[in-house]
Amino acid sequence: MTQEAIAELKALLGPRGWLEGEDAATYTQDIRGTYKGDALLVVRPTSTEEVSGVVKICNRHGIVIVPQGGNTGLCGGAIPRGNRPSIVLSVARMNKIISVDPLRYSVTAEAGCIVQTIHDAAAEVDRAFALDWGARGSAVIGGAISTNAGGINVLRFGNTRDQVLGLEVVLPDGRIWNGLRALRKDSSGYDMKHLFIGAEGTLGIVTKAVMRLHPRPLRDQTMYASVGDIERLMELFALARSVGDSNLTAFELIPGHMVDRAIAKYPVLTRPMETRAEWYVLVRFSGGEDITEKLETFFGEAAERGLLTDAALAQNMAQEKNLWDLRDEIPPLKLMTGKMLKWDTSVPIDRIIPFLAECEKVACAIHPPSKVIAFGHVGDGNLHMSIWPEGTIGEPVFDKLCKDIVSAIDNLIWQYGGSICAEHGVGVENYDRVQGQKSPLEFEMMAKIKQVFDPQNLFNPGKMFNPAYGDVKQAAE
Numbered sequence: 001m002t003q004e005a006i007a008e009l010k011a012l013l014g015p016r017g018w019l020e021g022e023d024a025a026t027y028t029q030d031i032r033g034t035y036k037g038d039a040l041l042v043v044r045p046t047s048t049e050e051v052s053g054v055v056k057i058c059n060r061h062g063i064v065i066v067p068q069g070g071n072t073g074l075c076g077g078a079i080p081r082g083n084r085p086s087i088v089l090s091v092a093r094m095n096k097i098i099s100v101d102p103l104r105y106s107v108t109a110e111a112g113c114i115v116q117t118i119h120d121a122a123a124e125v126d127r128a129f130a131l132d133w134g135a136r137g138s139a140v141i142g143g144a145i146s147t148n149a150g151g152i153n154v155l156r157f158g159n160t161r162d163q164v165l166g167l168e169v170v171l172p173d174g175r176i177w178n179g180l181r182a183l184r185k186d187s188s189g190y191d192m193k194h195l196f197i198g199a200e201g202t203l204g205i206v207t208k209a210v211m212r213l214h215p216r217p218l219r220d221q222t223m224y225a226s227v228g229d230i231e232r233l234m235e236l237f238a239l240a241r242s243v244g245d246s247n248l249t250a251f252e253l254i255p256g257h258m259v260d261r262a263i264a265k266y267p268v269l270t271r272p273m274e275t276r277a278e279w280y281v282l283v284r285f286s287g288g289e290d291i292t293e294k295l296e297t298f299f300g301e302a303a304e305r306g307l308l309t310d311a312a313l314a315q316n317m318a319q320e321k322n323l324w325d326l327r328d329e330i331p332p333l334k335l336m337t338g339k340m341l342k343w344d345t346s347v348p349i350d351r352i353i354p355f356l357a358e359c360e361k362v363a364c365a366i367h368p369p370s371k372v373i374a375f376g377h378v379g380d381g382n383l384h385m386s387i388w389p390e391g392t393i394g395e396p397v398f399d400k401l402c403k404d405i406v407s408a409i410d411n412l413i414w415q416y417g418g419s420i421c422a423e424h425g426v427g428v429e430n431y432d433r434v435q436g437q438k439s440p441l442e443f444e445m446m447a448k449i450k451q452v453f454d455p456q457n458l459f460n461p462g463k464m465f466n467p468a469y470g471d472v473k474q475a476a477e
């Protein structure tokens, strides 16, 4: 049966449409080499019709399909898992912009279109695209939609869900749903596109999308500033909001020791200012000529209130780029060695600082030299947080400690009303842990939706959630 399916897939797609063996290796592991899986074949269709054809063949033969975009998702969602016969379906060759419509403020693109390509296409018609993060040069729009990605502009524009106007999706039975609408308002019943956003390929394969564009600001300007009192971070953020209003487009927190590490490691980066501090913020205003004045007003008021101690304002494109390159190089995995426990967490913004203090306490109670490293999109309550259990201890003990720390911190995040998956999705990394985040009733609703769309569980099984979490008996309790 399997051999028959492989032959049918190869015949459908032609010699350039599939890869196997060594040629397929980069598609069966993630970019960090953390997740590896087996695939009978990697298929690389070039059209929605080909995707539909692939799905119909797999449906007939009971073959699992793992959709893959740029493979930058960092939690194993795009890599086959388990022993069922599987293929990876890469949308990399479906990478075209279909149309850019400056009057409708929208762009229509194929699922494999790279995020940076959409930025470039928008800029050509004097529009801006909101989605932006470190992997902009390799992540694709289908992957961003399927993980409901966030990034540095969420504060101003919301996350991917807020940017999607319409979708085209191939369903698990191979039928094509054309929902490529560019409407801002439509109250005609269930809005089906939202089911596929953040679904991590478990309900359908996104093949095209209509995405929102925005007016292009005349310019962006970023201030790098040393924080006077981290306990008053939210006061600082509130001030940036009130001075910047809709000009405030990013508010990021960066620990000083990570700046030192990044500058030591990447000679191309320059230190924005000599003042050393435990914490810095990157505050970006976007708009017209008056943003410099507004940033200066913001700094003046913040310094007077002891919220900031010093600041460097980017004066040209090179300085602006240096600040954001510095931000992109901050992730601890790039700068530190040794076992690190990692969360992309969100908590209500006013609770970020007490939460961080509590994290260190909780981790240190389990393993005293644990160090908490947090940075990220504080403006939307989202922290990339790592815990570094320092010290040399024997492996088995160490693994047990790590497990205990993960479980204690997950619980703490939930106590604070937060999420352990604020960005990047659930994938494999958070598959078991996410059970504690939602009620059995919520999982039951998810399991029922999954059952309706994909009764054979062929679309990305073993990812995002375990349908058993929605066990009806548990839900009734």
Ligand SMILES: Cc1cc2nc3c(=O)[nH]c(=O)nc-3n(C[C@H](O)[C@H](O)[C@H](O)COP(=O)(O)OP(=O)(O)OC[C@H]3O[C@@H](n4cnc5c(N)ncnc54)[C@H](O)[C@@H]3O)c2cc1C
Residues within 6 Å of the ligand: 066, 067, 068, 069, 070, 071, 072, 073, 074, 076, 077, 078, 079, 091, 111, 132, 133, 134, 135, 138, 139, 140, 141, 142, 143, 144, 145, 146, 147, 148, 149, 150, 151, 152, 200, 201, 202, 204, 205, 206, 207, 423, 424, 425, 427, 460, 463
């Ligand atoms: C350096 C770096 C910085 C990052 N910063 C951020 C950040 O600030 N904020 C943030 O949110 N994320 C961030 N990310 C991760 C980001 O989530 C991914 O880049 C993006 O969301 C997924 O893009 P991708 O195309 O690589 O998808 P993949 O990794 O290929 O896939 C992700 C998931 O979507 C599914 N999928 C992919 N394509 C489709 C499709 N067409 N239809 C259905 N399912 C599909 C896959 O099966 C998988 O479950 C970062 C990643 C890196 C490497």
